[in-house]
Amino acid sequence: MVTIRPATPGDAEAIAEVYVNTWRSVYADLLPERELVGMSYERTALYWRRMIAEKPGRDLVRVADTDDRMVIGFASAGASRHRGLGFDGEVYTLYVLDDFQGAGTGQALLFSSFRRLLDRGLRSSLVWVLAGNPSRFFYEVMGARRVAEREETMWGVRLNEVAFGWPDLDATLKSPRAIAAS
Numbered sequence: 001m002v003t004i005r006p007a008t009p010g011d012a013e014a015i016a017e018v019y020v021n022t023w024r025s026v027y028a029d030l031l032p033e034r035e036l037v038g039m040s041y042e043r044t045a046l047y048w049r050r051m052i053a054e055k056p057g058r059d060l061v062r063v064a065d066t067d068d069r070m071v072i073g074f075a076s077a078g079a080s081r082h083r084g085l086g087f088d089g090e091v092y093t094l095y096v097l098d099d100f101q102g103a104g105t106g107q108a109l110l111f112s113s114f115r116r117l118l119d120r121g122l123r124s125s126l127v128w129v130l131a132g133n134p135s136r137f138f139y140e141v142m143g144a145r146r147v148a149e150r151e152e153t154m155w156g157v158r159l160n161e162v163a164f165g166w167p168d169l170d171a172t173l174k175s176p177r178a179i180a181a182s
């Protein structure tokens with residue numbers, strides 16, 4: 001049984017483990033190995049601890065944990081950083097540990113984040129994803145449509161990114177998939 005709940009500062013180490021491990025796995029063919037190997041659990045945990053403890057309410061950070069309180073995934077969301085696209089909310093991060101993927105956790109985190117965005121008065125959302133990341137298909141399964149593209153440089157590598165958007169979160173949460181998942 002997986003539970004979705006708001007993150008606390010004490011989750012920072014577990015969130016860092018999910019973050020670093022999934023980056024190394026999903027971006028292995030897209031980003032330089034040296035940089036991925038150099039990612040630090042400690043620095044990443046510090047970032048998330050500050051994000052959760054010092055800026056409560058700025059980002060909505062939610063974790064998924066198992067019955068024995070192991071954090072297996074997390075998501076963060078908030079106001080869109082790209083207002084020009086006509087979407088007021090944004091899912092900034094969504095990661096589920098490899099061994100726990102494919103069991104509905106990503107979907108539960110996504111819909112839970114959408115509920116919190118709506119609570120905050122944000123009625124639509126987008127997510128940016130690397131064009132080469134297979135998770136783009138997940139967003140299509142979740143009812144999003146492709147709304148924009150851009151080029152970014154990260155660690156010296158030029159990368160194509162795609163934005164997927166949900167123009168009406170209320171309608172998305174009333175879809176048969178979201179109702180079945182709740």
Ligand SMILES: CC(C)(COP(=O)(O)OP(=O)(O)OC[C@H]1O[C@@H](n2cnc3c(N)ncnc32)[C@H](O)[C@@H]1OP(=O)(O)O)[C@@H](O)C(=O)NCCC(=O)NCCS
Nearest residue numbers: 094095096101102103104105106107129134135137138141
């Ligand atoms: C993308 C991710 C969050 C999805 O989480 P998940 O727990 O594996 O997905 P779920 O089990 O909730 O999947 C829900 C549905 O989406 C489908 N789905 C999930 N990943 C998919 C993919 N890559 N391609 C196509 N469909 C996919 C599932 O088959 C399932 O469909 P069904 O209910 O009809 O069987 C997870 O795979 C992940 O963390 N990936 C690595 C990190 C990443 O790329 N994050 C996104 C960065 S923007």
